[in-house]
Amino acid sequence: MSKPLLDAQLKEQLRGYLKLLKDDVLLESTLDSSEASQEINSLLTGIADLSDKVSYSDKGTAELKPSFQIRRVNSDVQVGFAGLPLGHEFPSLVLALLQVGGHPPKIPEPQLEQIRNLKGDYAFQIIFSMTCNNCPDVVQAFNAISVINPDIQVMSIDGAQFPELVKKYDVRSVPQVFQNGKLFSVGRIDLSDILAKLDKAGSAKVAQARVAELNAEKPYDTLIVGQGPAGCAAAIYTARKGLRTGLIGERFGGQIMDTAEIDNFISVPKTEGAILGRHLEEHVKDYPVDIINDQRVDKLVPAVEKGGLHEVHLANGAHLKARTVIAATGARWRQLGIEGEDEYRTRGVAYCPHCDGPFFKGQPVAVAGGGNSGVEAAIDLANLASHVTLLQYDDKLTADEVLQKKLATLPNVTIVLNAATQKIVGDGKKMTGLTWKDRKDGSEHTLDVNAIFVQIGLLPNSAWLEGTVDLSPAREIVTNDRNETSVPGVFGAGDVTTEPYKQIIIAMGSGAIAALAAFDYLIRVPNAE
Template sequence: MLTLEVLNTLKEYSEKMERTVTLVLQQGEHAKRDELVQFLTDFVSVSDKLQFEQRETNGALRSPITFTLETDGKMTGIHFSGLPGGHEFNSLVLAVLQASGSSIRLDDSLQQIIRNIDEPLNFEVFISLSCHNCPDVVQSLNQFALLNPKITTETIDGGLFPELIEKRSIQGVPSVHLNGERFADGKVEVAKLVERLMARNPESAYQVTVPQLPQQDVTIVGGGPAGVAAAIYSARKGMKVTMVADRIGGQVKDTQGIENLISVVETTGPELVNALQNHMNQYEITIREHLRVERIEQGDPKTVHLSSGESFDSKTVIIATGAKWRELGIPGERENIGNGVAYCPHCDGPFFKGRDVAVIGGGNSGIEAALDLAGIVKTVTVYEFMDQFKADQVLLDQARQRDNITLLNTVATQEILAEDGKVTALQYQDRDSEEVHTQELSAVFVQIGLIPNSNFVDGLVERTSYGEIVINERGETSADGIFACGDVTTVPYKQIVVAMGEGAKASLAAFDYILKQ
């Protein structure tokens, strides 16, 4: 089942293993069991430090296609229900390596918070093998299980457990359930997961002790293209640099195809993020990933307060926090996220195979989403508020050639309707005739652009009514010594190449500021 190329790569990875890891499969019968047995047999064949056993676990594992990872004869708390192929293959490989002794990829302060949790936490992560957002969530929660014996994480392939999907009313992935109750839906960063756990266990953060960072010359908030460019330029100037970010790469990590980064003919979001990370690793940059900046205290120096409870001083701050998906703001949207309202067609499209769906937004993202969905669903209707679609002509031409894509412009969406916890229809108004229509459908994919991640600096720097941070030609904000760059600012044209240039510019401006002090 696993190709020779994959097996050779696995063999190279297995050479880093420090302890033996046993993959234990629950006994029983299932239509997919033989396929899973062959997969696991091939997987462990690359190293003596990998073993495979089939045995009765007395209810510890869900089904005959559920297996767990054991080290030193004890369960690690990491379970997989289904065959972890597709995007989840990397999750299995990483779990095995970390269970065998490889380092946990979490900030030290977050590791302490997880270790301090003193209640049983049983996570279930419902995924699809085509979901590119799911592995990040799975891999984060697997690390939680390795850090704390009271935590378990089970990754469940929703396509193999339809009755459970129906029972839990799951219509989008990833969907995280904790102790049997819904905990988080969709793409959720480690920082957000930890914050929610801290809210349940506030005492877990009290005992966090990490070395105090010395005063920094520049602190970059955000790890997307703008933030990475700012960090590299600052480090090259010999400044003490710290980056604080939810995740390296930001929104770019979720982009499937990139063809407009000059000198790079074609790449993907994950590939570009790896390149950004590798470039930063060439310099002395302190990276505090999976953390948020809660607030910045203005002064000389400024004080940066983190979500972990830590704080440190910095001569300057560069805000590069980017943007997130913009919501419609109509009734039925937030209430039905994960139940038919989605923002990621790649992740959630397969759940609506053979059904009617809507895409809201006629820009490039909206039309690209419609084209992606058209190969899976029965019909796609695209709704655009303006008189004309904003997407590139080449995309519109492709959409009009598809028999199951309908394009509607000059319409205003009014409400998303649902019954029994599932989306059933979309109500919209024709802006010319003012006639109101209701279209029956199963899902609404929202693709109407981005909103700046700037709430944490509300009152500190000037922002527009849309939340964009106002900057001048040097990237300076209204607050002395605080700069901003990228999609979070008023700079037009939210593009990767533009963000990189803006990050470099903000860094140079911060360097000049320090020289003049």
């Protein structure tokens, strides 16, 4: 007997969420004879049984089968899914139920008004993968738009369930969004960016209002830049000390949102990056922390004198002031930096095997990198691809021994050492192979693969501090044992610093140290303002 889609614990959680519904909701499916249709029927029936405000019908007439609409009764408000929104997309399903049922999306009023005023022919299709960490953000943003403005139609589609559509659009990376059949965006895109593409003038007005709002903020005791594990830990510690705390960043959760399984977070035997990211956000919100989302920091202007106010400049033109600043901006995936990489990005060149791996099922692929990330990627891809070639620049793998032993058991994986990837080649539309050079004998080789997953380490996100604090030759922030930088009142935490081991649990500890050091600084250094 197959495992039920909704177990007892999940049903109880859903029942609690559905108590928040204000309006009646109809779940309307369009099914065929497939197993996926049976699963959708079971899922929707199970949801309908949990609330008197939810009903179910299998009489839908949508073009895609299997699919379903979540409709607000006696209204044009609706959200559509084709395939089963499980895995990382299950929260998107729950949020869609709540929003269609009258629970308002958490969107600032200026953007709400902008969405309501959108006019035009908008029919969006979002191709997602249930293993993609970036997809839910995009799906949830478009769903919220369609709830606020019912003239905008959105259908989120599980690519694995609709291979014909994937082939038609030549999807090789998710999420991909199509507007009226034409490509709208590839990769993660937030609400502000979506609205900027749909309504430039309105977005400029909203952005100006946001800049004025941020400029009017009172100075913070501590402003933390970066919303990953280090930044979140720092925010909780400073808030607990009674400090006026700001937490600013481009994406809550940071790099962990692109991490699939996490098995070494002490006391939690197994979790996922997206789940841990949500827990971090929930924990931070337990405290009076001013969370400033979707903002990129451009530079730091240090205080003129010790005890004065530092100024943080944002990409949108706003300035924020604080007595202490904690830099916790983390790191990003390092790129190969070779010919063809930019040209074929999202068309064979990928950086997330969990997101994009399913689109190369039964095809030959390569992985660049022999550390933990590279070997884990090769292991995961071996379950999907016809063959995996792991290209390691060094003369040995550097991944943990347990991972290397697992890799050695896989018959469809080839390990190539001393391999320097030279060039990505393709037919102008998609990647068809690559060339690599043997670092020992200088010989050059070609490899016929449809994708390469780049896993060659990290680069610190420290450009905004260039010329301000001391950086190492690797562009990491130089910190001491108290996480102090070369600038008094400015501290560093996590993967962006010279901390030698880049681990989630270490980043959290680093954030706590920086927060306590900032508190100690504030109580010892007189306010110069």
